[in-house]
Amino acid sequence: MLTTDLPIKRYFIYLAYKGTAYHGWQIQPNGITIQKILEDALSIALRNPINIVGAGRTDTGVHAKLMVAHFDFQNEPINCYELVKKLNSLLPTDISVSKIIEVANNSHARFDASSRTYEYHIIQSKDVFQNELKVQITGALNIQLMNNAASILLHHTDFTSFSKLHTDVKTNNCKIYHAQWTKNNDELIFTITADRFLRNMVRAIVGTLLEVGREKLTIKQFEEIIIAKNRCKAGVSVPAKGLFLIDIQYPNSVFIN
Numbered sequence: 438m439l440t441t442d443l444p445i446k447r448y449f450i451y452l453a454y455k456g457t458a459y460h461g462w463q464i465q466p467n468g469i470t471i472q473k474i475l476e477d478a479l480s481i482a483l484r485n486p487i488n489i490v491g492a493g494r495t496d497t498g499v500h501a502k503l504m505v506a507h508f509d510f511q512n513e514p515i516n517c518y519e520l521v522k523k524l525n526s527l528l529p530t531d532i533s534v535s536k537i538i539e540v541a542n543n544s545h546a547r548f549d550a551s552s553r554t555y556e557y558h559i560i561q562s563k564d565v566f567q568n569e570l571k572v573q574i575t576g577a578l579n580i581q582l583m584n585n586a587a588s589i590l591l592h593h594t595d596f597t598s599f600s601k602l603h604t605d606v607k608t609n610n611c612k613i614y615h616a617q618w619t620k621n622n623d624e625l626i627f628t629i630t631a632d633r634f635l636r637n638m639v640r641a642i643v644g645t646l647l648e649v650g651r652e653k654l655t656i657k658q659f660e661e662i663i664i665a666k667n668r669c670k671a672g673v674s675v676p677a678k679g680l681f682l683i684d685i686q687y688p689n690s691v692f693i694n
Contacts, residue, residue, distance in 0.1 A: 491505070538692070554683050587616040
């Protein structure tokens with residue numbers, strides 16, 4: 438058990454996962470989640486019950502090239518290098534830990550994050566080797582129009598039109614810093630960075646931008662959808678399997694120099 442005469446230390450844990458087999462990040466009563474698997478592995482490795490707090494909550498089927506979480510430990514000092522090795526031996530092949538670092542005691546993986554970046558991956562031809570991690574969408578897409586529409590996102594803050602309905606958040610305001618499509622042969626990648634994201638937000642934005650790319654929506658109509666603050670006005674959400682959380686940034690103040 439944890440002792441009471443040693444200081445509590447807080448650690449950030451950096452991990453990646455393929456979300457295909459999981460019901461998202463957050464612990465749920467009726468589904469296997471990343472948080473649950475990681476907490477169980479940490480509890481075994483440290484021989485104490487460990488609870489973790491993630492930087493966000495990826496949905497069912499969404500992947501992460503980089504997720505950050507924090508946990509507290511009040512026992513002997515942790516050898517972070519050895520703990521990473523032990524965790525990776527305990528975790529399934531679709532979850533891996535890259536590093537663990539001690540941080541300031543008041544640092545918070547979720548609330549201290551200054552930005553998060555997602556990518557959405559689309560392939561425009563059938564590829565049996567990429568089917569699980571990218572979404573096939575055929576037909577002509579006007580990438581320039583999609584980027585013109587994406588740039589409009591940077592000039593708005595209320596993204597109710599792209600949020601899942603009936604969530605428990607207090608505000609639908611987000612500050613988007615970057616939103617752009619790039620094309621590499623048959624692959625399209627949408628990259629978006631913001632201070633925070635609403636549930637289903639990226640997938641709804643991508644689905645609506647694709648309607649612009651198909652020239653079924655004009656740039657003006659895309660902006661009107663944002664202004665309407667009505668989810669029913671936006672396009673359908675694209676499948677989860679093409680979405681990756683790829684980066685989370687923190688101010689230097691959370692780290693121990």
